[in-house]
Amino acid sequence: RKEVEQDPGPFNVPEGATVAFNCTYSNSASQSFFWYRQDCRKEPKLLMSVYSSGNEDGRFTAQLNRASQYISLLIRDSKLSDSATYLCVVTSNDYKLSFGAGTTVTVRA
Amino acid sequence: DTAVSQTPKYLVTQMGNDKSIKCEQNLGHDTMYWYKQDSKKFLKIMFSYNNKELIINETVPNRFSPKSPDKAHLNLHINSLELGDSAVYFCASSPHPSSYNEQFFGPGTRLTVL
Numbered sequence: 001r002k003e004v005e006q007d008p009g010p011f012n013v014p015e016g017a018t019v020a021f022n023c024t025y026s027n028s029a030s031q032s033f034f035w036y037r038q039d040c041r042k043e044p045k046l047l048m049s050v051y052s053s054g055n056e057d058g059r060f061t062a063q064l065n066r067a068s069q070y071i072s073l074l075i076r077d078s079k080l081s082d083s084a085t086y087l088c089v090v091t092s093n094d095y096k097l098s099f100g101a102g103t104t105v106t107v108r109a
Numbered sequence: 110d111t112a113v114s115q116t117p118k119y120l121v122t123q124m125g126n127d128k129s130i131k132c133e134q135n136l137g138h139d140t141m142y143w144y145k146q147d148s149k150k151f152l153k154i155m156f157s158y159n160n161k162e163l164i165i166n167e168t169v170p171n172r173f174s175p176k177s178p179d180k181a182h183l184n185l186h187i188n189s190l191e192l193g194d195s196a197v198y199f200c201a202s203s204p205h206p207s208s209y210n211e212q213f214f215g216p217g218t219r220l221t222v223l
Contacts, residue, residue, distance in 0.1 A: 044152065049211075096157075
């Protein structure tokens with residue numbers, strides 16, 4: 001079983017829609033959780049950290065469910081510029097980041 | 110004023126050759142990393158150095174040898190290149206080797222082995 005699994009999508013949504021997707025992780029000792037964003041042929045960039053209590057950053061909301069070992073990302077009021085691949089990242093206490101293969105989101109006009 | 114830079118951006122070479130990729134960060138970070146992103150888009154950690162010392166060494170063929178001359182540089186040398194080495198290689202850095210730190214990635218080096 002992969003350490004981090006994501007639905008690859010693609011999620012094709014119209015502008016203004018809400019889109020949400022999950023990521024599951026296998027290591028119950030995982031310590032920290034992130035969503036990174038990767039545009040086509042570009043490097044990954046941190047979108048947001050995911051905290052136990054859930055957190056929001058503008059139109060983006062991240063949730064963590066430790067009991068079921070998943071994290072989620074919700075994007076409200078989608079913009080064309082939100083089109084990207086969203087990478088779920090999980091770390092344990094050995095400093096290594098484990099990346100999911102990414103969920104592709106395409107926002108259409 | 111690029112934070113993490115890599116050279117070259119593209120590398121096309123024949124099987125069996127030896128090549129190097131260079132990485133530099135001007136963020137003052139202690140920790141640097143090499144990742145490989147294959148055609149299936151999985152990003153996998155290869156190596157990490159903290160203040161010039163190797164702290165992560167994943168199961169990578171010993172044809173891959175990282176070198177950190179100082180904490181701002183982490184280079185990757187690959188001997189006897191194989192077709193399966195074709196991928197995008199990303200360098201990254203973070204302030205410390207902590208699980209909680211954001212990592213800053215370079216623009217990637219797209220390696221094609223023919």
